Amino acid sequence: MPHFFFIFIFTIFFPISFVLSRTTPLPxxxxxxxxxxxxxxxxxxxFTDFNALNSLNQAEEVNPFEDSSSALSFQLHSRLAIEGIGSHQDYESLFMTRLDRDSARFNSILTHLNLVVQGDGLANLKPEEESELSSLEGMEMPVVSGVSQGSGEYFSRVGIGYPPSQAFMVLDTGSDVNWVQCNPCADCYQQADPIFEPGNSSTYHTMSCRARQCQSLDVLACVKDTCLYQVSYGDGSYSVGELASETITFGGEGGASAANIAIGCGHDNEGLFTGASGLLGLGGGDLSFQSQINASSFSYCLVDRDTKSTSTLEFDSITxxxxxxxxxxxxxxxxxxxxxxxxxxxxxxxxxxxxxxxxxxxxxxxxxxxxxxxxxxxxxxxxxxxxxxxxxxxxxxxxxxxxxxxxxxxxxxxxxxxxxxxxxxxxxxxxxxxxxxxxxxxxxxxxxxxxxxxxxxxxxxxxxxxxxxxxxxxxxxxxxxxxxxxxxxxxx
Structure with a gap:
């Protein structure tokens, strides 16, 4: 009887303690x-060839969904893999430039949150209060150029429109509005790919000011019932243009796609994300990409910024x-x-x-x-x-x-x-x-x-x-x- 009791106690309580030790490990x-x-x-x-845009372009024409548990997945690259080392002569110079960009980024978020907490600023402007913003020129605001600093550290390759034009887009969990540089350009910064030509896409449609997506913008204006947007960032960068409905494709022309995505067609852009074509917003607002495709989840893994490694950004993935x-x-x-x-x-x-x-x-x-x-x-x-x-x-x-x-x-x-x-x-x-x-x-x-x-x-x-x-x-x-x-x- 004592032996049976011991075995019973061991069988019942040992597995429980074992499971607890696995699920709540001590650091x-x-x-x-x-x-x-x-x-x-x-x-x-x-000593590494980071200037490999051509090989990146070719590699991502194939479908990147293989071996992924996600319904929607595409590759993620570090900034260094897109831009290379530029004019930097040593690693300390490269690192200090990163810190400069980082300070601009942090100050941008802090400025926006301060405006929100104080109940003032662009985040609380109503469309009727912006009647003076009657044209693209009217939507411009005094800014300091961000060209020397740039922003964005991780990029994804996506297709814009149909047939899809391949573009590097910055991944940004701190922004909601998706946008891409568009022709005709009043002012466009240098990017790796050709500027997007909306006239070449059969799925491009400008958005009405009455559209729900237009009314979700923080800063907007209307010209002949066309919705105009403006997004600006704390490092002095901005994008101004028209809000449109477009198709976003992953993995080349044969890849998965998401239709009717609200995306800014930026005709006047300054200083943002040198090398990239625009921004993929992954914030929590209604205009973010995951909100527009009704994704219940998304995940990313950020690779080491000093290597050519790639990883994935995935939607509806399993934790x-x-x-x-x-x-x-x-x-x-x-x-x-x-x-x-x-x-x-x-x-x-x-x-x-x-x-x-x-x-x-x-x-x-x-x-x-x-x-x-x-x-x-x-x-x-x-x-x-x-x-x-x-x-x-x-x-x-x-x-x-x-x-x-x-x-x-x-x-x-x-x-x-x-x-x-x-x-x-x-x-x-x-x-x-x-x-x-x-x-x-x-x-x-x-x-x-x-x-x-x-x-x-x-x-x-x-x-x-x-x-x-x-x-x-x-x-x-x-x-x-x-x-x-x-x-x-x-x-x-």
């Missing part, structure tokens, strides 16, 4: 960064079973941005001492933490960042500190090291789950000489943002139907 206290590999990788940037799941929140003041319910941070397996309310999204639209594909560096309010940095520095007493660089105030000289063991950094969510970030995503090289920086920054704003450096190599899944977001490491 490791430390992780290893391969310094030699990361240093060699950035050194190889200047990986091993994903770390967290609540996805919506700002009551604006539907554009995707917020995650982040309540805390851990370093070396120990919670960072910060009040959960510090990261909370307020009812007035203030605060919260955005997950964004276009912003590079993760930023936290000062109180949060200082506590995070202090915990990390305390956990790296054997590493040699060096001078800070740009937005980074915690940098190390690892030139004499092949590997280093560093504290694990994890994001803690309101449902108790923790996402441990790979070491290479938070201690990053900023030159080819062995200088590595803690890749977080502070902001005077109450808003936080999880950038694409921390997301690299992780499949980020947005379950729009159930308001959940998933993070799956090493799923590109």
């Amino acid at each position: 490791s206290q430390t992780t290893v960064l391969d310094v030699s590999f990361e240093t060699q990788k950035v050194q190889n940037v200047f 990986s079973l091993d994903a770390i799941i967290a609540p996805l929140l919506r700002n009551l003041k604006t539907s554009t941005y995707h917020y995650v319910d982040l309540t805390g941070l851990s370093v070396g397996g120990q919670p960072v001492p910060i009040p959960p309310s510090t990261l909370q999204l307020k009812d007035n639209g203030d605060g919260g933490v955005i997950v964004d594909s276009g912003t590079a560096i993760t930023r936290f309010p000062m109180e949060v960042y200082n506590a995070l940095r202090e915990a990390f520095v305390k956990g790296t007493p054997d590493l040699t500190l060096t001078n800070g660089v740009a937005v980074f105030d915690t940098c190390y000289d690892l030139s004499q090291r092949k590997t280093v063991e560093i504290p694990t950094v994890s994001f803690r969510f309101s449902n108790g789950k923790e996402w441990s970030i790979p070491a290479k995503n938070y201690l990053v090289p900023i030159d080819s000489k062995g200088t590595f920086c803690f890749a977080f920054a502070t902001t005077s704003s109450s808003m936080g943002i999880i950038g694409n450096v921390q997301q690299q190599g992780t499949r980020v899944s947005f379950d729009l139907k159930n308001s959940l977001i998933g993070f799956s490491n090493d799923k590109c």
Whole structure:
């Protein structure tokens, strides 16, 4: 009888504890960064042929849906794979240019959110208040050129119109309006592909001002019942043109397509996304691409920006079973941005001492933490960042500190090291789950000489943002139907 009782207890309770240990694993206290590999990788940037647009064009004429569990999927490229290294002579110069773009991007989001929270600005203009915007020229506004900075870090290849004209489009989870540069061009920046010619597409139709999509624009005007749009960005870039209905195709002429997609036909464009033809908006608003195709979910995996690797952007895809799941929140003041319910941070397996309310999204639209594909560096309010940095520095007493660089105030000289063991950094969510970030995503090289920086920054704003450096190599899944977001490491 005692033996039977022991077997019964073992059979019943052991599987339960085993399942719990698998579904709620404790983060490791430390992780290893391969310094030699990361240093060699950035050194190889200047010996790699990134200027391969022709091969990219040819490769993506085939259907990219094979081996995908998604109903709609297409390839994703880093900015470096599209533009090449340009005039940069060393990796530090390339990295600093990225930081400049990143600052412009972050300021753009911050400016828009400040206008929303204050209840002022373009986000609240009504069509009847814009009667002076009676022409394309009237829709222009004073801006500072963004040509020298550019925006956008990841690109997808899509077909516009029918027959489809292939174009590189920037992936942007922080924008809703899709648009492409169009002829005739009053002013168009340089792009890799020919400018889209709407007259060559049998499915191109300008949209009436009475259309629901037109009325969803933040800034619009009407000329002879044609809907005109304007989108502008914090780095001084903008696009102005007519809103149209068009077909979007993935994987060449024989690929899957989505009809009647509202897309801006930009005749006057300045400074945005050098090399790309326009923007694919993946924000949470009604005009975003996934909203228009009624996708219940979408996911992406952002490849390493210093390689030629590609990954996929997928719609109606299945979240990986091993994903770390967290609540996805919506700002009551604006539907554009995707917020995650982040309540805390851990370093070396120990919670960072910060009040959960510090990261909370307020009812007035203030605060919260955005997950964004276009912003590079993760930023936290000062109180949060200082506590995070202090915990990390305390956990790296054997590493040699060096001078800070740009937005980074915690940098190390690892030139004499092949590997280093560093504290694990994890994001803690309101449902108790923790996402441990790979070491290479938070201690990053900023030159080819062995200088590595803690890749977080502070902001005077109450808003936080999880950038694409921390997301690299992780499949980020947005379950729009159930308001959940998933993070799956090493799923590109």
